[in-house]
Amino acid sequence: xxxxQTRSRKIFVVFNYIFMTLFAFVTFYPFWYVFIxxxxxxxxxxxxxxxxxxxxxxxxxxxxxFQNSQIFKSLTISVGRTVLGVILGLLxxxxxxxxxxxxxxxxxxxxxxxxYFTTIFGGGMVPYYILLRDLGLNxxxxxxxxxxxxNFFNFLIMRTSFAAVPLEIRESAQLDGASEPRILFQxxxxxxxxxxxxxxxxxxxxxxxxxxxxxxxxxxxDLYPAATLLQKLLNEASSTIKVGQETASTxxxxxxxxxxxxxxxxxxxxxxxxVVYPFLQKYYVKGIMIGSIKG
Amino acid sequence: MLGTALTTQTTGSFFxxxxxxxxxxxxxxxxxxxxxxxxxxxxxxxxxxxxxxxxLAFKDYSYKLGILNSPWAGLKHFRAFIYSPDFWRVIKNTxxxxxxxxxxxxxxxxxxxxxxxxxxxxxxxRVVQTFSYLPNFVxxxxxxxxxxxxxxxxGGVINDLRKNAGLETIFFMGSREYFYPxxxxxxxxxxxxxxxxxxxxxxxxxxxxxxxxxxxxxAGRLKxxxxxxxxxxxGTIGIMFINAxxxxxxxxxxxxxxxxQPDNQLISDILxxxxxKTGLSQGRFEYATAIGxxxxxxxxxxxTLANEVSKRTMEVSxx
Numbered sequence: 001x002x003x004x005q006t007r008s009r010k011i012f013v014v015f016n017y018i019f020m021t022l023f024a025f026v027t028f029y030p031f032w033y034v035f036i037x038x039x040x041x042x043x044x045x046x047x048x049x050x051x052x053x054x055x056x057x058x059x060x061x062x063x064x065x066f067q068n069s070q071i072f073k074s075l076t077i078s079v080g081r082t083v084l085g086v087i088l089g090l091l092x093x094x095x096x097x098x099x100x101x102x103x104x105x106x107x108x109x110x111x112x113x114x115x116y117f118t119t120i121f122g123g124g125m126v127p128y129y130i131l132l133r134d135l136g137l138n139x140x141x142x143x144x145x146x147x148x149x150x151n152f153f154n155f156l157i158m159r160t161s162f163a164a165v166p167l168e169i170r171e172s173a174q175l176d177g178a179s180e181p182r183i184l185f186q187x188x189x190x191x192x193x194x195x196x197x198x199x200x201x202x203x204x205x206x207x208x209x210x211x212x213x214x215x216x217x218x219x220x221x222d223l224y225p226a227a228t229l230l231q232k233l234l235n236e237a238s239s240t241i242k243v244g245q246e247t248a249s250t251x252x253x254x255x256x257x258x259x260x261x262x263x264x265x266x267x268x269x270x271x272x273x274x275v276v277y278p279f280l281q282k283y284y285v286k287g288i289m290i291g292s293i294k295g
Numbered sequence: 296m297l298g299t300a301l302t303t304q305t306t307g308s309f310f311x312x313x314x315x316x317x318x319x320x321x322x323x324x325x326x327x328x329x330x331x332x333x334x335x336x337x338x339x340x341x342x343x344x345x346x347x348x349x350x351l352a353f354k355d356y357s358y359k360l361g362i363l364n365s366p367w368a369g370l371k372h373f374r375a376f377i378y379s380p381d382f383w384r385v386i387k388n389t390x391x392x393x394x395x396x397x398x399x400x401x402x403x404x405x406x407x408x409x410x411x412x413x414x415x416x417x418x419x420x421r422v423v424q425t426f427s428y429l430p431n432f433v434x435x436x437x438x439x440x441x442x443x444x445x446x447x448x449x450g451g452v453i454n455d456l457r458k459n460a461g462l463e464t465i466f467f468m469g470s471r472e473y474f475y476p477x478x479x480x481x482x483x484x485x486x487x488x489x490x491x492x493x494x495x496x497x498x499x500x501x502x503x504x505x506x507x508x509x510x511x512x513x514a515g516r517l518k519x520x521x522x523x524x525x526x527x528x529x530g531t532i533g534i535m536f537i538n539a540x541x542x543x544x545x546x547x548x549x550x551x552x553x554x555x556q557p558d559n560q561l562i563s564d565i566l567x568x569x570x571x572k573t574g575l576s577q578g579r580f581e582y583a584t585a586i587g588x589x590x591x592x593x594x595x596x597x598x599t600l601a602n603e604v605s606k607r608t609m610e611v612s613x614x
Contacts, residue, residue, distance in 0.1 A: 009516060016413055023407070024426040027488060030441040031429070033452060037444055048450035048458070092337075095330035105324050106317060111331055118342035121595060124587030125567075126574040127348025130362065131341070147341050150334055180326035209434035212549065216575055231436045234443070234553065259444070266440045273432050278425055285492055 031270065038062070038267045042260025060256055061264035071265060073222065074229040081144040081225060082207040089149050089203040090196065096150070097158035098184045102170075119152045129217060138219045144207070151206075154199045161195035162188055198283040205273060226269055233262055352585035372585035381569065389565040392546040395475060400482045401539055404490030405532065409520060411491060412498045427488025435549040438485055442477070443468060474559040481554070482547060497531040498524065533609035541598035544590050566590045 036054045037045055044056035065071050096115075100108055122128075129138075137143040165188055173183050189196065214228030224232070321328070347362075352372055354365045376382055407427075414420040430438065446467035448454050454464045467473045501524060509519040525532075548567040555563045564572070566586065574583025606612040 006515075012516070013413070016410055017419070019410065020414060020419070020423045024423045027426045027430060027484065030445055030484075034441050034444055046450040048455040050450075051452055051455075092333055096334040099327035099330040102324070102327060104320070105327050106320050111335070115334070115338060118338060120598070121346065121591055122342065123345030123347070123349040124584055124591065125570055126580050126584045126587065127345040127351055127362070128341075129575060130348060130351075130580070131345055134361075150337055180330070184330075205432055209432075209436075211434060211436045216571065227434055227436050230440065231553065234436065234439060259447075262440065263444065266437055270433055270437055274429065277429065277432050281425060281428060 031274070034263050034266055034270075037260065038263040040260070041255040042257030043255050045260060046257060058255070061260045062268070064256060065261055065264040065268060068261075070229065071226070074224050074226040075268070077141070077144075077223060078208060078226040080141070082204050084145050085148065085207040086200050086204045088145060089151070089154070090200055092149055093151070093154050093158055093199065094184065094189065094196070097155055097162050098180075098188055100155075101159045101162040101165075115150075115152055115155065125216075132217050138217055139223075141223055143218055143223075144210070144213060144225065148206070148210075148213070151203070154202055157195060157202075158192070158199055161192045165191050194283055197280070201276075201280055201283070208269075208272065226265075230262075230265060230269060233265070349584055349588050349591075351581055352588045354581060356580050368581070372581045373589065375582060376586050376589065381564070384561070385564050385566055385569045388562055389544055389546050391562075392475070392478060392551065392565060393543045395479055396482060396547065397539055397543075399479050400486065401536070403483045403487040405494055405528075407487055408491040408494035408498060409524065411495060412524075424488070424491075427491065429488075430485040431489035435485075435553050438481060438550075439553040442481060446477075468554075469556055469558050471559045471562060474554065474563055478547070478550065478554060482550065485550075493531060493535065494528060497528040501527040529609055530611045533605045533611040537598070537601045537605050537612070540601035541594060543597055544594050 033051070036050060036052070038061050039057055039059070040050055040054040041056045041058045041060065044050070049055070099105060100112055102108070132138050132143065132147065137147065169187055169191075170183055173187060178186075209227055210225070211227035211231045214224045215231055218224060218228070351362055351365075353367055353369060354362070355368045355371075356362065356365050360366075411420060411423065414423070445451050446453050448464045448466055453467070458464065465473070467477060505523045505527070506519055509523050514522060544566055546565045546567070548565075551563060551565050552568050552571070555568060567590070570583045570587045570590070573579045573586070602612050
């Protein structure tokens with residue numbers, strides 16, 4: 001396609017590039033800013049003026065964050081629920097998705113609707129909380145795993161992917177006497193690894209980021225995942241800022257502030273996602289397209 | 296959106312077949328029913344049972360008796376909510392926040408996608424996209440932490456720069472007048488980039504011939520955007536719009552909850568945060584359930600309405 005370059009077009013193109021650069025900067029800078037904040041001594045940072053690189057470099061914030069037993073415990077909870085959540089979520093979603101991608105299954109559309117309906121109507125937070133309490137989940141680690149094992153969106157992505165596997169593969173395997181579990185795990189799963197990876201990441205990121213379940217449904221403070229602990233620290237944010245100010249002005253001997261510790265904690269929570277995600281971005285995009293653009 | 300995906304996949308009905316035939320077919324698929332079974336149990340326990348539990352809104356809950364045996368109380372709790380001074384305040388806050396988001400956050404990814412689509416340098420485009428998706432993958436807790444540092448009155452970069460320019464320090468995160476701007480800005484920051492994906496893919500399906508034809512007819516770039524590009528992606532915009540309207544009463548629960556501070560509570564209480572406050576924090580279970588139910592039903596009505604309007608005006612619908 002050839003479109004002659006008019007003057008106004010050229011101006012637009014230049015402005016568009018400038019705008020896009022600015023946009024990328026504004027998106028990324030907050031992460032960078034907190035990153036350098038976490039690598040700067042808290043007392044020095046609170047004086048202001050640190051914008052691009054650490055001025056008073058230190059790893060103290062990180063070592064203190066990891067030494068803090070509460071933070072460390074919360075990180076193990078987060079890792080544990082993410083790993084377990086991904087394994088179980090993937091397994092059970094795959095079973096459901098495989099069964100419902102078989103078009104000859106009697107009652108198939110009923111089961112789909114039975115699942116879909118829960119995305120448009122729910123009982124609300126209080127009955128859900130009472131249920132969790134009655135099941136004893138509010139005092140247990142399993143609170144993070146069992147209630148979130150299925151998700152309609154992930155199911156839809158997986159079912160779409162399984163449905164794309166040629167039917168003849170299943171038919172010929174059946175003729176050879178292969179059972180359904182075998183067809184699923186030895187044929188369908190290997191043929192859908194990219195989508196399984198995508199769904200695994202969706203589930204994993206969801207678990208890693210979920211702060212709400214811990215904050216409102218978990219009654220044992222020692223079972224808080226890292227995201228919930230960070231939220232609880234945020235609630236004391238006004239006091240955090242004050243600590244930053246005091247140490248800056250009174251010049252006490254301690255070089256870190258509760259804010260700088262918190263920044264290290266934020267980075268520990270963000271880093272795994274930032275590191276993993278650029279590699280998997282294209283799978284994500286593919287996943288979201290399958291899940292949403294079908295109509 | 297999801298609904299269409301669902302209906303496109305449903306196949307013909309099985310009625311009219313013989314019963315014996317059906318029995319045989321069910322038996323043939325016994326493994327598959329076994330695969331479905333855990334999900335059905337899970338749905339019954341974690342989704343359908345709480346739906347039944349919503350009858351709590353019409354009851355006087357007693358811990359000893361449980362939801363099932365607690366005595367009925369009619370519409371008492373709904374009445375209490377509708378006549379309470381909080382009612383209009385909470386409804387208004389919810390609609391104001393959603394309205395602002397519909398006005399500013401909804402068009403943002405469309406605009407961004409149109410601009411991104413004009414970028415010819417593939418590598419540059421990909422880098423910008425990579426950056427723009429990133430905030431979608433971190434939680435609101437992290438986003439609010441970032442905001443707290445950046446907008447901090449003590450050494451935060453924004454106030455620091457203001458101070459150097461001779462301007463006064465502003466408590467962005469704490470003061471009431473900055474609450475709505477902060478909500479909208481952070482919402483756009485977190486979601487606009489990711490939101491472009493759907494529009495960008497719709498844009499790739501616009502045939503280049505249409506642009507050529509428009510160019511031959513003398514349409515400039517701006518004109519062809521209005522008369523070629525936008526009409527071509529209006530189906531996608533319509534579906535996204537239905538979803539946005541259906542979620543009008545949500546107003547972004549996580550985000551509001553985390554940005555809420557004592558100082559802005561009057562204008563930041565939305566339906567969901569109010570349910571949480573009255574229900575889980577104050578223990579007024581029936582009252583909170585009534586508010587939650589009120590919200591769910593209203594959302595369903597809104598969704599249906601938006602669907603109808605979109606069906607009539609843009610010829611797209613999700614059910």
